[in-house]
Structures are given as C-alpha cells and as structure tokens.
Amino acid sequence: MDNHLYTVAQVRAIEEAACAGLPPGTLMRRAGDAAARFALELLGERRDKPVLVLAGPGNNGGDALEVAANLADSGVDATVLFQPGQREISDEAQSAHERARSGTVGFIDMLPPSGDWGLVVDGLFGIGLARPIEGDYREMVEAVNAMRCPVLALDVPSGLDADTGAVIGPGGVAVRATHTITFLGDKSGLHTLDGRDSAGHVRVEMLGVSPELLPPPSARLGTAELFAHRLAARRHNSHKGSFGDVAVLGGAHGMAGAPVLAARGALYGGAGRVFVAMLDSGPGYDSVQPELMFRTADGFDFTGRTLVIGPGMGDSAGAMRLLARALDSDSPLLVDADAINLIGASPDLLARLAGRGAPSVLTPHPLEAARLLGQSTGVIQADRLAAAREIALRTRATVILKGSGSVIAQPDGALVINPTGNAGLATAGSGDVLAGICGALLAQAWPAGEAAIGAAWIHGAAADLLVAHGIGPIGMTAGELPAAARAVLNLLVAEVS
Numbered sequence: 001m002d003n004h005l006y007t008v009a010q011v012r013a014i015e016e017a018a019c020a021g022l023p024p025g026t027l028m029r030r031a032g033d034a035a036a037r038f039a040l041e042l043l044g045e046r047r048d049k050p051v052l053v054l055a056g057p058g059n060n061g062g063d064a065l066e067v068a069a070n071l072a073d074s075g076v077d078a079t080v081l082f083q084p085g086q087r088e089i090s091d092e093a094q095s096a097h098e099r100a101r102s103g104t105v106g107f108i109d110m111l112p113p114s115g116d117w118g119l120v121v122d123g124l125f126g127i128g129l130a131r132p133i134e135g136d137y138r139e140m141v142e143a144v145n146a147m148r149c150p151v152l153a154l155d156v157p158s159g160l161d162a163d164t165g166a167v168i169g170p171g172g173v174a175v176r177a178t179h180t181i182t183f184l185g186d187k188s189g190l191h192t193l194d195g196r197d198s199a200g201h202v203r204v205e206m207l208g209v210s211p212e213l214l215p216p217p218s219a220r221l222g223t224a225e226l227f228a229h230r231l232a233a234r235r236h237n238s239h240k241g242s243f244g245d246v247a248v249l250g251g252a253h254g255m256a257g258a259p260v261l262a263a264r265g266a267l268y269g270g271a272g273r274v275f276v277a278m279l280d281s282g283p284g285y286d287s288v289q290p291e292l293m294f295r296t297a298d299g300f301d302f303t304g305r306t307l308v309i310g311p312g313m314g315d316s317a318g319a320m321r322l323l324a325r326a327l328d329s330d331s332p333l334l335v336d337a338d339a340i341n342l343i344g345a346s347p348d349l350l351a352r353l354a355g356r357g358a359p360s361v362l363t364p365h366p367l368e369a370a371r372l373l374g375q376s377t378g379v380i381q382a383d384r385l386a387a388a389r390e391i392a393l394r395t396r397a398t399v400i401l402k403g404s405g406s407v408i409a410q411p412d413g414a415l416v417i418n419p420t421g422n423a424g425l426a427t428a429g430s431g432d433v434l435a436g437i438c439g440a441l442l443a444q445a446w447p448a449g450e451a452a453i454g455a456a457w458i459h460g461a462a463a464d465l466l467v468a469h470g471i472g473p474i475g476m477t478a479g480e481l482p483a484a485a486r487a488v489l490n491l492l493v494a495e496v497s
C-alpha cells in the first residue's frame with residue numbers, strides 16, 4: 001500500500017528476505033537505477049550541469065556510486081566525493097565503486113570552495129547511521145545545506161533518524177534535501193519532526209520486492225482515503241439538527257479568543273449548531289460569527305452535544321469541576337489545551353478519561369504531551385510515535401500529537417502520521433481551530449479515530465490551500481483557517497460524490 005510506513009528494523013528484515021532470492025548486489029543496482037532516473041528527472045533541461053555525488057562508507061555510499069555510474073552512462077558530468085571509513089566496504093559497494101571508477105565518473109578528494117552544481121546526490125549515510133555526523137562528513141553536510149541547487153537524498157537524508165525524524169545527536173546535523181528516494185518501504189522519520197524539512201518530497205521505490213515479503217506496517221501516512229467513506233453529500237431534506245451540536249467549553253477571564261476560534265472551526269467543519277459555554281461571563285456574541293451561541297458553562301446541559309473542552313479554560317477550581325463533569329458525561333469529547341494540563345496533573349481526572357464509554361480525542365502539543373507523561377518535551381520529540389502511542393494507551397483515547405507531521409495514535413496502538421500542513425500552522429490559535437474541526441466531525445457521528453485523522457488532514461490541507469493562494473505561511477492567522485477548511489471539506493465531498 002502507498003501509505004505504509006516501516007521501521008528501520010522492518011526494512012532490514014525486508015532486505016534480508018528479498019536478498020535471499022536474488023543475486024548479490026541486485027538491490028543496490030536497482031536502487032542506483034531508480035535513483036539515477038529520478039536524478040535525471042530533477043535535472044530536466046539542465047542535464048549539461050555537473051552533478052555532485054557524495055558517497056559515504058556504507059551501502060548508502062554504494063547506492064551513490066551506482067547512481068554516479070548510471071548518470072555518467074547517460075552523458076551527465078558526474079563527480080563523486082567518496083569518503084570511506086575505517087572499515088572495509090561491502091562487496092556490493094566495492095562492485096559499485098569499481099563500476100564508477102571504470103567509466104567517466106570524476107572523483108575528487110575534497111569539495112571545491114564553490115561549484116555550479118545542477119544537483120547534489122546525498123549518499124553519505126542511510127539507515128545505518130549510528131551516531132552524530134562529525135568531522136569531514138559534517139563539513140560536507142553543512143556545505144550541501146548552504147547550496148541552492150536541488151538535493152536528492154538516497155534512502156534517508158544523511159543525519160536523520162529514519163524511525164523518529166530526529167536529527168541524530170547530540171549536536172548532530174542532517175542534510176536538508178529537496179527530494180528523497182527511499183528504498184524498500186517508506187519510513188516514519190521522513191514525515192514527522194525534522195523529517196519533512198530534511199527529506200523534502202519523498203518518493204518510495206520498492207526495488208521490485210514482492211508485496212508478500214512486506215510485514216504489516218508499523219504506521220501509515222494519512223490520506224483522504226482513510227476517512228473518505230465518512231464524507232457524504234448533504235441531503236436536500238436536512239436541517240441544522242441533522243449535523244450535530246458542538247459545545248466549546250472554556251474561556252476563562254480574558255481568554256475568550258481560543259474558544260471562539262475553536263467554535264468557528266466547528267461551524268465551518270459542518271456542525272449544525274455551535275455553542276460557546278464560557279467559564280467567564282465574557283462576550284455575549286461573536287460579531288464576526290454571530291451564528292455562534294454563547295452560554296455560561298455553569299449548569300450548561302451537555303446532553304446530546306459533542307464537547308470540545310480546554311481552549312482558554314485556565315486551571316481554576318471551576319475549570320476542574322467543568323472538566324470532571326465533561327469527562328463523566330456520555331457526550332463525544334475532545335480534550336485540548338488547558339484541559340490536557342489539568343488531566344496531566346490529576347490521576348483522578350486521568351482515570352475518569354480512561355474510563356469513558358463515549359468517544360474521546362486528545363489533542364496535545366509536545367509540551368502538553370510532556371506534562372501528561374511526566375516527561376520533558378525533549379523526550380516526547382525524540383520519539384513522537386512512541387509518545388503518542390503511550391498517551392493513547394494510558395488515556396484509552398485517540399490522540400493527535402501536534403507538530404510537523406502530527407501523529408495520530410489509537411488506543412489499540414495504530415499510528416498515522418498526517419502529511420498535510422505547513423509552517424503557517426505554527427501560529428497562536430491554529431490548535432483551537434483543529435479542535436473545533438475535530439469536534440464538528442465527532443458531532444457528525446464520525447468515530448473518534450476517523451475524526452482525528454480527518455480533522456488533522458483537513459486542517460493541514462486548509463493551511464496548504466491558503467499558502468497556494470499566497471496567504472502564508474508567513475503571517476497566516478488561525479482565523480483564516482476555518483473558511484479554508486470548509487473549502488477543503490466541500491472539495492473532498494464533491495470528489496467522493
């Protein structure tokens with residue numbers, strides 16, 4: 001399947017199984033062929049420009065040498081900087097080296113101070129990188145990152161942990177590629193944390209391996225197909241009661257903006273009616289969105305309503321009571337922001353969450369996740385998939401761990417990485433809008449898992465749509481997201497109808 005993600009350990013197992021039935025070096029030659037074809041595509045009209053190929057000490061370097069030989073065979077001026085280590089290189093890499101040496105590939109010992117490269121091919125390290133990149137290798141990575149030309153990473157951008165998306169440290173560096181061709185299965189680390197910045201556009205090349213050799217994926221990349229069956233054109237004969245009520249619970253004194261943004265997200269996400277139940281008396285209405293109905297949280301009836309709790313809620317005793325009441329309710333519940341922090345500080349609230357019968361979704365950012373697990377943010381970000389899965393297991397809720405490549409974890413351990421969105425979402429209030437959109441999908445009877453995957457995808461796609469229209473990423477505001485999310489949602493519905 002296109003969206004399957006594998007761990008490095010799984011890819012090693014796939015490699016072993018595939019190699020068993022093939023003559024030695026076959027996979028490396030196939031990798032070199034596919035990557036050279038991709039390189040030629042990237043060069044396009046600029047085939048007369050020289051290509052710099054960096055080849056490291058392992059089989060990633062072997063792939064690079066195959067690419068160089070192939071490019072030279074295609075008439076491209078390919079220059080290799082081959083930096084083997086102390087260890088002997090593998091037989092396959094040795095063959096690739098001999099092949100490159102026997103053709104027209106040029107070899108250099110150090111990078112020239114400047115060069116007008118049409119493309120750089122990064123074959124320094126792949127999935128075998130075991131420690132931070134240092135010394136000469138580090139200088140090469142830094143030099144590549146200062147170049148302006150396209151950079152094609154082989155398998156994994158050198159320096160990146162293919163499982164976690166973290167730059168291998170401490171104090172490590174990673175290539176920032178414009179494109180990555182990854183072999184024998186897509187890898188989670190290319191799509192979360194630093195992965196998206198490092199890998200650029202990812203192409204998956206299975207090297208002709210039979211699908212029967214593939215294990216069940218460790219995670220999946222989010223796609224609209226994962227929730228498309230929930231999208232349906234609206235019947236003419238429908239009314240506002242047909243699409244559910246969302247009530248956003250929050251809004252302590254001076255913090256009305258967050259629940260209002262969440263409520264707008266819910267409204268544009270298609271909820272039939274949206275309430276804002278404020279802890280503080282706050283505003284009586286939203287002049288931009290007068291469709292929203294304002295109430296006081298005290299005594300607000302939850303019956304038959306989907307609840308989005310936490311935006312701007314604070315940590316007062318009243319907030320705790322409201323949260324306890326929401327957790328004990330039978331309503332579908334989305335827990336965000338301050339409500340997550342309160343749960344992180346209270347084993348009692350955590351137990352109430354874990355014991356819920358109705359659908360629950362939690363949307364922590366990394367700091368909120370850290371509070372929930374009693375860890376540092378660094379620990380969370382070092383393995384976002386593991387952190388999201390752990391929170392889902394402890395809370396028995398669906399979790400969206402936000403950040404570049406949001407990770408959606410289900411209580412049964414299933415993981416999805418959301419591929420949409422951009423840096424424009426790194427702005428105050430965008431999480432509130434996500435909470436509102438997810439609340440709207442829950443209110444329209446989507447199960448928690450699909451609501452979370454769908455909301456993250458739609459929210460990110462909304463940001464992508466805004467960027468496509470020149471609105472962001474710089475200066476994109478959360479308030480611009482709801483209408484864009486509505487456009488995305490309607491486009492999706494039109495596609496499936």
Ligand SMILES: NC(=O)C1=CN([C@@H]2O[C@H](COP(=O)(O)OP(=O)(O)OC[C@H]3O[C@@H](n4cnc5c(N)ncnc54)[C@H](OP(=O)(O)O)[C@@H]3O)[C@@H](O)[C@H]2O)[C@@H](O)CC1
Nearest residue numbers: 015027028057058059060125126127128129130131132155
């Ligand atoms: N898997 C597959 O199916 C296929 C794999 N293929 C390709 O092979 C790649 C995996 O190859 P790999 O195992 O040789 O690992 P790779 O990433 O080249 O580096 C390991 C080398 O680096 C060294 N080293 C490590 N860290 C270091 C550091 N910080 N600084 C310096 N040195 C360091 C380490 O030696 P060490 O010093 O640790 O003893 C070792 O020599 C994979 O990503 C894909 O591109 C394809 O051919 C198709 C089929």
Ligand SMILES: [K+]
Nearest residue numbers: 122125156158
């Ligand atoms: K690489």
